[in-house]
Amino acid sequence: MNSLKPLTSATPQDTLQRLGETRIRRSWERCQAIGTVLQIDPDPMSAADLQTRREQHANVLQLAQPEIETLASLVASAQSVVLLADASGVILQEAGSTEFLRKAEKVALQPGVSWAESLRGTNAIGTALFDAAPVRVHGSEHFMECNRILSCHAAPILSPRGEVIGVLDISSEATTLHAYAMGLAKICASQIGNRVLDHTDTRLHRVVFQRHASLLDSVERAILLLEEDRIVGANDTALRLLDSDWSLLDTSVHDWLDNWKQLDETPRTLHTRGGTMLYGTLRPGRAPRNAYSVPLVPSKVTVPDRQATRHNTVLKPALPPLADDLKSDMQKAVTAVNAGMAVLLQGETGAGKEIFARHLHGHSQWHQGPFVAINCGALPESLIESELFGYEAGAFTGARREGSRGRLREAHNGVLFLDEIGDMPLLLQTRLLRALQEREVQPLGSDKRIPVEFGLISATNHDLMAMVENGSFRADLYYRLQDFDVHLPPLRERPGMDKYLCQEFQRLGGAERAMILTDTALQELAGYHWPGNYRQLHSVLRRLVHLHAAGSAIKAADLPPEIRTHVGTVAAGPIPPACPATTLRGISDQTIERAIAESPNNISHAARSLGVHRSTLYRYLRRQAATPLSSGIAPKPVP
Numbered sequence: 124m125n126s127l128k129p130l131t132s133a134t135p136q137d138t139l140q141r142l143g144e145t146r147i148r149r150s151w152e153r154c155q156a157i158g159t160v161l162q163i164d165p166d167p168m169s170a171a172d173l174q175t176r177r178e179q180h181a182n183v184l185q186l187a188q189p190e191i192e193t194l195a196s197l198v199a200s201a202q203s204v205v206l207l208a209d210a211s212g213v214i215l216q217e218a219g220s221t222e223f224l225r226k227a228e229k230v231a232l233q234p235g236v237s238w239a240e241s242l243r244g245t246n247a248i249g250t251a252l253f254d255a256a257p258v259r260v261h262g263s264e265h266f267m268e269c270n271r272i273l274s275c276h277a278a279p280i281l282s283p284r285g286e287v288i289g290v291l292d293i294s295s296e297a298t299t300l301h302a303y304a305m306g307l308a309k310i311c312a313s314q315i316g317n318r319v320l321d322h323t324d325t326r327l328h329r330v331v332f333q334r335h336a337s338l339l340d341s342v343e344r345a346i347l348l349l350e351e352d353r354i355v356g357a358n359d360t361a362l363r364l365l366d367s368d369w370s371l372l373d374t375s376v377h378d379w380l381d382n383w384k385q386l387d388e389t390p391r392t393l394h395t396r397g398g399t400m401l402y403g404t405l406r407p408g409r410a411p412r413n414a415y416s417v418p419l420v421p422s423k424v425t426v427p428d429r430q431a432t433r434h435n436t437v438l439k440p441a442l443p444p445l446a447d448d449l450k451s452d453m454q455k456a457v458t459a460v461n462a463g464m465a466v467l468l469q470g471e472t473g474a475g476k477e478i479f480a481r482h483l484h485g486h487s488q489w490h491q492g493p494f495v496a497i498n499c500g501a502l503p504e505s506l507i508e509s510e511l512f513g514y515e516a517g518a519f520t521g522a523r524r525e526g527s528r529g530r531l532r533e534a535h536n537g538v539l540f541l542d543e544i545g546d547m548p549l550l551l552q553t554r555l556l557r558a559l560q561e562r563e564v565q566p567l568g569s570d571k572r573i574p575v576e577f578g579l580i581s582a583t584n585h586d587l588m589a590m591v592e593n594g595s596f597r598a599d600l601y602y603r604l605q606d607f608d609v610h611l612p613p614l615r616e617r618p619g620m621d622k623y624l625c626q627e628f629q630r631l632g633g634a635e636r637a638m639i640l641t642d643t644a645l646q647e648l649a650g651y652h653w654p655g656n657y658r659q660l661h662s663v664l665r666r667l668v669h670l671h672a673a674g675s676a677i678k679a680a681d682l683p684p685e686i687r688t689h690v691g692t693v694a695a696g697p698i699p700p701a702c703p704a705t706t707l708r709g710i711s712d713q714t715i716e717r718a719i720a721e722s723p724n725n726i727s728h729a730a731r732s733l734g735v736h737r738s739t740l741y742r743y744l745r746r747q748a749a750t751p752l753s754s755g756i757a758p759k760p761v762p
């Protein structure tokens with residue numbers, strides 16, 4: 124273990140000056156006072172010692188696992204790691220990108236090493252612990268030169284009495300600055316603190332409150348722990364809403380909240396001492412205790428299924444439920460979008476990207492705002508710009524007299540869903556990128572810039588990376604859109620297809636018309652590769668239900684030709700890998716031609732019967748324009 128030599132010219136006075144009056148500057152000043160004791164190359168403690176320390180902190184470690192796991196999978200692809208350190212700065216656990224973990228070890232950012240500020244100089248873990256506040260320490264802001272390869276974001280985890288009981292850190296290389304990492308670290312540290320509160324002595328009463336009833340089960344909820352009417356624990360949000368600090372501990376709750384006694388488990392209004400109206404619930408404790416001094420003993424560590432609870436209250440009943448294997452992706456995507464990250468959904472046509480986006484909106488902090496969906500593939504190029512950004516009155520010929528707000532502004536305080544983003548023309552990609560980066564919209568014909576705030580979700584069935592490589596999609600927009608990406612698996616990979624098919628057949632009218640699917644029909648349906656996914660499945664099942672007599676048993680011979688002609692192919696070999704860019708793949712030209720012929724002048728209807736999106740069919744027709752279909756039906760111009 125070496126000690127740090129006096130700081131060299133790499134950390135001169137001008138760096139200190141540049142830091143200004145910040146937390147970092149104050150930390151540097153502290154470090155300069157103790158410079159020679161700093162450890163430049165510390166050895167980690169022995170495995171046995173680390174194990175003992177982990178056992179001492181078993182409760183916090185156990186309660187933090189859901190956040191650590193979620194964060195690890197969120198940040199691993201961004202070459203980042205998540206670390207949990209105890210209150211003395213010793214790293215207890217690491218997770219995330221294995222590649223970066225190896226690099227981090229070179230500067231001892233690893234379990235068993237203390238990153239206390241007094242040992243490692245200004246760094247996120249140590250400085251967050253010293254100040255008991257979140258902090259980002261990026262590259263050259265680290266006091267010790269060897270640590271300047273790092274960019275770190277740390278937030279303290281507080282006990283119900285306001286003591287720091289640990290620190291959560293997200294670190295990556297200093298060459299990449301992740302704008303969302305600080306937000307994520309803060310949210311997750313609060314969530315862990317809340318879980319500690321939830322699991323502290325179940326004999327205490329719990330008052331939970333917020334400005335809006337819908338936030339009562341969110342990470343933003345304020346919590347007070349009461350013994351009789353004495354406040355024995357709280358979280359940061361409670362202090363903020365009550366305009367107080369930790370001196371509120373051991374005072375009477377009567378001093379802070381009127382009518383709290385009338386609360387029960389149903390949200391009701393209550394008022395702060397200053398008259399602010401809040402919504403609150405009261406979960407009574409099992410019995411009063413004499414003192415709050417017991418160690419934190421989790422009664423049982425479970426991850427509360429908040430998503431499910433909120434799903435019932437927030438989402439419209441018309442939304443189909445997600446397949447079980449998507450629930451953990453949903454949970455991560457909610458954390459991501461709430462932290463300001465852009466979510467990109469990729470998957471074949473009809474795989475449920477929009478449905479996923481709507482669920483995500485319903486579960487996110489934006490759920491009370493609008494869900495504004497824009498189909499970038501269906502909008503004519505000449506209209507996209509005015510549709511997205513709006514326009515001033517009389518901005519162009521044909522414009523509405525009163526002007527238009529544009530879809531980006533309509534999404535303010537809600538979610539903007541950019542569907543088929545891969546079809547956005549290159550020129551507009553530049554304007555969109557600017558609006559997304561600056562979070563400002565400039566309507567056509569106006570020199571005003573209007574600030575907008577929304578959660579951003581995009582979807583595509585193209586291989587966007589390939590488009591970036593061949594120059595048809597801007598790399599910078601691609602990276603702006605995919606802070607977190609979710610791959611929606613195709614329907615054919617859904618577990619338990621037989622059961623699901625029967626259930627959907629019954630739901631879509633089979634039960635009402637007393638119909639059944641025979642085993643052979645079911646087998647063929649389950650073996651089909653469903654290029655149009657849920658959309659195609661529903662179209663096929665509806666046709667089966669309504670084109671056959673009530674009471675009939677559907678046989679394999681009754682299945683539509685596109686399924687029958689594929690039976691041999693599917694049985695003969697493995698299903699070809701998904702090819703998202705060619706979404707009508709697997710449907711023969713003749714079938715497409717027939718669908719169009721059966722729905723003259725109605726492309727939407729033809730698309731529905733093929734189980735693809737209208738814009739997909741338009742794209743197909745454009746491609747075929749040079750060699751018109753034999754049916755002679757010329758495609759109408761795209762609206």
Ligand SMILES: Nc1ncnc2c1ncn2[C@@H]1O[C@H](COP(=O)(O)OP(=O)(O)OP(=O)(O)O)[C@@H](O)[C@H]1O
Pocket residue numbers: 443444445446470471472473474475476477478479542582583584657658735736
């Ligand atoms: N999990 C699901 N369960 C039942 N139906 C679903 C599910 N997911 C999607 N659907 C249905 O499938 C149809 C297509 O879904 P959605 O529009 O979300 O797909 P998409 O991936 O966005 O398609 P596209 O790329 O063509 O726009 C919708 O009618 C939707 O209700």
